[in-house]
Structures are given as C-alpha cells and as structure tokens.
Amino acid sequence: MTLALKAIPLPLLLYVLGTVASSTPETFHEELTLRPLRDGKVISRFSFSTLLGGAIPRNPDVLDAGNTPQHYSLFPLGLGQVLREYAATELHLSLNSGKWEYDRWGYPDEQEVGTGAQLWAWIGDGGQATVDERWKGLRNALAGLFCASIGSLDDQRTTSPTLAFAPEGDLPAWPLPHHLRHATLPSENVCTENLTPFLKLLPCKGLSGLASLLNPHRLFDADWHGMSVHVSWRARRGVEVRLAFQAVFDPVRMSTDRKRDWSLQSIFDRTIPKACPIAESSRIAVELPKNEAYAVDPRPTSVQDGVAVYDTSQVNDLDVSLRWPLESVFSYPLDHPAEPLSQVSVQRTLKGTSQSRGQLSVSIANSLPSEIQAIYLETMPWHVQFYLHTLKIVVDGQARDDLLSDIAYTPPEPHGRPALLESVLTLPPNSTTHLDMEVMKSFLRYTEHPPDAQRGWDLPPAVLVNFTPGGRRQRLYTRTLLVDLATPDFSMPYNVIIMSCTLIALTFGMVFNLMTRKFVVVRLKKGEKASKEKAD
C-alpha cells in the first residue's frame, strides 16, 4: 500500500486532496465551558459545531428534481439528509429536563432552556410540497433521528411567533418568503435514548475529545440537563450545525465533606483520554471565581478576563479541577444577592381551583434602573382558552394598560389549533409588572383524553425576549404549568354502560307500552267496587 502511494506522483496526490478540501471545506470545533455558581453549582456547556463551508440551503423549488448524492466527511449525514429532504433553512431542536432558575443561575449559555421539547424551523416556501407538509415530515424525521416524541408536535401545538423566534442565521433571498413553524411539548424529557443518537452525529462520537466526557450516568442525574441541535446558514460561510449539551451539576451534594470543589472526574466520572484528531479547535473554558481564593489545576493554557482556557487539541488524560482551599465546608449565601444574576425574572402561575375557569397570572420583575422593552409570547393549546379582554396589567398597584403594544393574537380553534399571543411589553425600571388573564378550561371529548395516567395537561412555557446590555436577544422561558381539566372516571365504564342501558331500556319500555296500548273506558260494576281510595 505504501508502495502504491509512493508510486503516485506527489503533485497528483496534492491535487486530489485540494479539490476535496476546496469543494467541501468542513471544519469541526468543540468547546466546553464550565461556570461555577454562587450556590455551589456548576454549569457545564458542551458545544460542537460543524461548518459545511460554502454550502447553501436547498431551495424547495428543486425538491422534485432527482436527488444528488451527498458526500460529507465531518458533517452529520443523518441530519444532512433530513435537511435536504425537507428543505429546512434553519432548525432548532432542544430537549430539556428540569426548570432553569434564572434568579440563581443567571442567563444560560444555550438560551433554549424551556422544559421539555421545543422545535422551531424557518422553512422556505415554494415547490410542490407546502410548508406544513414539509414541517410534518421534518418533525417525524427528527423524531426518528433523536428517538423523541417530536412527531406529536402536531397542528394542535404548532404556531408561528415570528417576533420572538427571529432567524439566528441568514435566510437566502428566494422569490418566495420563509415561514416559521414553532412547537413545544412540555411533557417530553431528555434521556439516554436521546443522547446516543446525539453522539452518533459527532465526528469523534463519544470516543475522544470533549465528547468523551458525556457520561449518561452523570449527565442525566444533574439538577438540570438538556441537549440542543441548531442548524443555521451564514451567507458568507455556509451551513453550520451546532450540537450542544448543557447541564447544571451540584458538586456539594456529591461530596462527602460538603465542599464545592469539583473536577472533571468528580462531575463526569471521566477524564479526557485523548484529543479528537479532526477538531479544528478544541478548548475548555473555566470561568474563575471572583474575590475568592481558589486553586485551578492543571495550569491553564491562557487566562483572559477571569476565564481559564485549556487548549485540548493535544491532550492526554486531562482532568481539570477547581478548588477553594480555604473553605472547609461550603455555606450557602444567605441574603438575596445584591446583584441579581438575571435582570428580569418571570414567574407564571395558573390560579383558581375550579375545573372550568382559572386565572393566568404572570409577574415580571425588572431589577434594572432603566426601562426594558421585551417581547412577551404566550402559546396555549386550545384546552385552555384565555380571554384577551380580561387582560390586566398592574404595576405597583396601578393599572397600566399602556405598557402592552403591538398585540398579535391568533385565537384558538377548539380541537384544532393553539392560541398565540405575541406582543411588546414595556417594563418600567425597578418594578414588578403583573399580567392577569382569565382563562377557561375546555371540556374534552372522551377520545381526546390520552390513555395514560391522568395527571393533568402540561402547558408550554411563556417566552419573554429581552435585549441584554450587550445587545443580544435573550429568551427567558417560564416554568411549565399543569392544568386539571374535567376528567371522567375512566375506570368506571362498566357502571356507565349498565346505567345508560337501564335508562334506555326503561325509556323504550314506556314508549313502546304507550304506542301499543289501546285506551278504553272501563266501567267498574257496583258490586266489585274496590275499597274507596279515600278510606279515612
């Protein structure tokens, strides 16, 4: 073999590699950021991005043309085929478990942290298949690819909130516009069966590089964990696929001596055995504590702005650790932090106890000394219908209906489509804004109840999009809600059948009796008169 290679003239070999490199310049970057928090927890975020240089999304007009072969060396083929088949320009899928606590953990690095599954895609119009047909195909294909029930994100859950979910990359300037499709499934959780296909999309799988730290036993035991897939197109660069995994660990509960020291070994129960050889760049960034004595080990490659960076493109069995050597036991911070980790905090609850009506109340606290403009998005399955005319906005005990502007509202269609409320909300400085809406809980058809345990219906999180001081759009997801709808006692169909059959039989008997009976006047003879009905 070596002999044969040597036999090929050197210029020819260079030419072959060069054409391969120039036609599809695929690059792979991986990064792990670790951020210790005030309450002793550690946020870890893995980001694996593959760039298909020079590629452009498929125009739906050419969907009917024959398939051209797809050759990728680093770009995940499974995902690439799905994108080509349904001509999706931009796609974001996230599967999360847990509730992100903005107040204590700050803004996440991956901002899609809504509980459950969320999928949104910008799809170009044109061609034979409509946008909705391709959205349906995309859902089902991704459900198969990631072993998740995204397929059930049907029309009853799909909305188009274009303000809150603006494209993150560029959209090609085709004659027909792009459309947004967005759906959430709050009861879907992420687990091992989703991680395995996720790892298969990576060029080094879970064998080397940073991905070797993705140990399901530890990841899925974390206080919060979620994975996401982002596909976007940048006009100058090409199509980028970014796979991310984010988790919040609690080293305090894992340590025997109640310390918050952590290392890769203690968090993931693994170290990095070897580097991923095809990664263009690979690094670990550890955010260092401020105003505290700490020890970070081993020595970082560089330290900038309080962030220790390790270059992991050439490593051998690396274990990074951060310790607080002066601290014998970690004690939780007592009073409310002087500087809240997120400027805006949202709390949404569904009040009321009846099975027919309730009240949706959202309170948004703005701790900044300046006014904030935010996009408020509420998507509700039709099971819960809110009345827009009952919307009340109260700030410091005063009604402030002027704070809400640019209201876009799509009313729900029973048994059909969800409601969508998207509007711009102005949050006064240093205040808490309360939004209250009355809601009506629907009465379902008996076939619409799922055959599962009756725990209620999950409602998707509300989304608040505000602009961080850096000018970045930041999406905040509220907690999901559980609503109890009127539910028949399904364990008693037998009783119901008996009851209704008896009633029908009685009714039939009476009607039949009346219909077949002949009414005649009967004269009672004097002698056989029965005892008088009014005896005493």
Place this chain on the structure above:
Amino acid sequence: MSLLSRFRKGGGEDGARVRIQRRKALAAVLWKRLPVIRAALLLVGLLWMVIIPLPMLSQGTYIDENALQPAQVTTYWNWDEVHRADRYLDQIEEWLQRNITSIEKADLLVTEFQKLGIPAATQHYSYTYGDKVVQGANAYAVFSSPRASGAEAMVISASWLSRAGEGDGTLNRRGVPTVLALAAFLKSKFTTHLYYSLWSKDIIFVLSDGYMEGMHAWLSTYHGSVQSNLHADPLIPSSGVIWTALNIDYPGHSFSHIGLFLEGLNGRLPNQDLANSVQLISRYTGGVPVLLYDQFDPSEFPSKDVLGLPAWLPESLKSNREFKEFAYRAKNVLRHVGYQGRGVASGVHGLFHQFRIDAITLYGEPAPGPHGFHAMGRVVESSLRTTNNLLERLHASFFFYIMTSPHTFLKIGKYLPSAILISVSMMFGGIGEWVGAGWRARAQERGEEKESEKSGSREVKWERQSRPLLPAVYIVLYTHAFGLAVFLALTRTPTLSPAITLPLFMLCLTSPMPILYSLRSLARPSSQVAIPTILKSTTLCLASTVISVTSVLNFSLAAITAVLLGIPLTLASSSPMLPVRTVKYLAYACLAFGWMLGLPGEMQRALWSWEILGVWFAPFVCLVYAPLVMQAGLVCLLPM
C-alpha cells in the same frame, strides 16, 4: 299487524278491569298503611344510624392505588437527623425565651432554610374580623426537585400552634423542628445523594403562623382566592399544582402513637388511600401504632378505661369485650360526625381539601415515650416517597367513607341509606299531607249513615277542596328571609354578648306575628283551614330534599339534620286549643333558635369559621335548619 292487534286485545276488557281494581286496591292499602310505613322508614333510618359503629358493617382498609407502594422503601433518616432536629428545637426554645414576635420568628425560620440553600420567604398576613385584626407571618421554602419541571408539588407543613386544644396556645413544639430537619435531610444528607434526584415533584415546606389562619392565608394566596377581609403578601418562590400535603403536629416531648386526623372544611375528606398508606407506613416502617384521632383502642389497653364510659353503666357491660369494641367505634364515628357535620377541620390539613389537595395530619400523641424524632422522621420520609410515586390523581371513589378505627371503615353504601330512609319517610309524609289537604269529609245525612252502618261498610262522602299553596309558600319564604336577617344580624354584630342575643332570641320568638296578622286579614276563612296542612306538606318535602341532597355532600350534616328534623317535623300538628298551640310553637322555636342562648360558644366558633375560613355551617343553620323548624312551629301555631 295481526300480531299487534292480538297483542292489543291481550287482556281484554275483563283483564283491564281486574288490573285496574288490583292497582286501586294496592293504592288503598298503601294509603291506609301510610302512617305505619312512614314510622317504619323513620325508625329503621334512626336505628341504622345507631348501628353504624357495629363491627359487622365495617370492612378492613386496603390500598386502592397500586402506585403508592407504601412502606416499601429503605429510609435513610437516622440519628444525625434526630440530632439536627434537637438542635433546631434548642434554637426555637431560645427564641421562645426571648419572646420574639411572629414576624421575627418567621424571618429566623427563613434564614434557617436559606442556610440549607433552599429558596425561602416570609408571608405577612392580616385578617379583619369584626373590630379585631389578626396578624401573623408564615415562613415557607420551595425545594425545587432536580430534573423535574416544577409543575407538581407536595407540601410538608407544621403550624406554629398545635391542634391539641384546638389552637388554644399549645405550641407545635417539635413539629416545626421536624420540618426543618427534614428540609436539611432532603437537601444535604450525603447518603441520600443517590436518591436526591429522584423526587418527581417539588417539595414545599410551610411553617405557618397561628393555628388555622396562617395556613389559610398561605393557601388562599397560593391559589389566588383571597377573601375580602384578608390581606396577604404575594408568594414569590412559587411552585406548581399541589397534590398531597402532610401536616405534622408533634406538641409533646415524646409520643406513643401517631394519630390520624382526616376531616376538612365543610365536611371534605382526603382520599382514603393517603390515610391508609400513612397508617401502613407508620406501623411497618416507623414501628409506631396508629390511632384514629387521639382515641386509644380498648383492645390495646384491656386493663385501662380509655373510653371514658359513663359511670352509671353496669360493670358487666363496661367489661364486655363486644360492647367496648362498639363503644370505641361509636366514639370514633361521633367524633367524625362532630367535625364533619359542623364543617370544621380536625387539623390544619383540613384547609387543603378545598383546593383538591389530599392532606392529613400526623399527630404525635403526647406520652412519656417511646417514640420521638426518629420515628416521626422515618414515617414522614417514607410517606413522602409514597406520595412521590403518584403519577395520577387518586381514585375518585375513595372520598366517601367513615373510619371506625384506623384500619376499618364503612363504604358509602353501608351508611348512606340511613339518612335517605329518614328523608324518604319525610317525603312520603309531605306527599301524604298534600293529598290529604285536597279532600274534605262531608257531613252525611242521618239516614244514609244508618244504611251504611247496616251494610257494614264505612262509607264517608269525600269532596275536593282547594289547596291554598301560595300562602304556604309565602310563609316558607318569609321564614327563610327571616333566617337570613338573623344571620346578617349575627355576622354584622362585632361582639355577641347576651345583651344582644337575648333580644334577638325574643325577636325570633315573635317572628310569626306578621304572618298571623296577614292571615287574619285573609278574606276566606275556609281556605285558611287547610294552610297548616299545606305548610306541613311543603316543609316536609323541603326538608326531605335538603337531607337527601346534603347526604352525598356531607353525610354527617345530613344525618344531624335528619335526626333533628325527622321526628319533630313529622309530629307537627295544630290543635284546637290556643294554649296547646302556643306551647307547641314555643318548643319548636326553642329547637330552631335555642342555640343562641344555649350554645353561645359554639355559635361564636361557627361564625368565626364562616368569616375566616368560609365554613357553611353557620349559614346552613340560620338559612335552612332554623327556618324549617320554624315552619313546623307555625304548623302548630296556626289555627286548624
């Protein structure tokens, strides 16, 4: 067609005649025996109520929801936690010695939660009741369980005052440290880190101020149903739908038994599965025997007199095992009827039921020993694991029961008929009176009478008479309106002293004056004759309906109403003599409104429960019960 015509001819004219005669004869027999039937139904109903505690009617409890799996887990609560609870107790004792205010106390409790890294906050509240203001501060903490969406939650609570003495100031001295130590245990015990992340629901710790009022303020704020006389802070750390709640009440130094308290406001009961689970866990995981309420079982203490039987009972009966068993169960049933009928909660847990939360109180029966924090912690830990298993709401049919002992109960079919039979008897009476009011015996001519005597048949001439329904309905409406006026007068009066209730009682006695006056002005005296009968008919029908409807909502209330109304309403009748009529009327009026003078404490409590907790007992008595008895009194008072 031929088949149909043959079918039509079927019996023929003779057959039809026989059938009609048979039907008439049956109706006549029923009509003749109606008083006997009524009395029989009434007596059987009353007797049934008496035999409810019989062991043969009860059956053993069982777990209906398979997911609960009570007492199947390894518990990790151990002596470290007992030590920690003791330290918390020392701290609380120290606060008590410093005589701190409730607001300071709530702040200190919140600090304890924050030291554990659990988000916590205080909630200040104030009620205005009459001219009084009740203030306090709750402390609560929300343990967001890892990996869970926070859409569901469980509550572990302890009120500052214990139910021992119904909140008369006995402190829930060891209940509060139990909750704090449990929070510390769930958050930070290392041996539990393996199952730290297995909670499927958030756990909310509530340390409420006062006895009922603190928890009521917290719960109504949580569910957004704050009444007008309550001002409470909003709850900042929040969580999702609360499914179950355990209230820990541990006032003494140690305890010998865990008592289960179930009854909630307005007669609501928690799902029986919850009580049964805790009962099993307490016995098998905690090793603690279980009581219903704080009533000891005589079979456990054969030598002691734990029932408090009256002294006049013969000794042979007192030592009879069967009788003691019956008396024990009867005491439990009476206790249950006392709570449920009056609509009062037997503990702080009772406030939860109105929000569709299954809740019970675990009461550590004060004793010199042998159990303490160790047993209580294990029971609560295991119960939490059990309720954590719940994937769905507990079964809908498990809310109707009467517990006769911690491990026996009566199903709805075994007790409901007692009240229904009384109600049926009253309904028969009402319909009978209505039919009877439509006929009048006509004086017969002498000759005719003799002839009939000769022939041996008692022939009486009956003729129809009009039934003046409207005057009776006006009287009914008037009495209910008067009841409403009395109720408003009682609730609007800031302090109820005998100086107020005595004139009010006298006013109640004279309330029929306008009726008597307006009836006198009625032009037709002939129709006036039937008014007492019609009134009795409507009263009986109304009372019967009230009893049967209430029986499925609050059986104890229906039973009490049936016992109080059954015989008096059936026996109410007018008399030709005015003194007899007046005496009868006064007796009924005392039955209707006598509680104003006889039970002032009970009245105060019922009014307080209505104003603060929204218990319907006081309005029920004023608007439904008293007017019905007054109507019976009017039946007696009106001239025949």
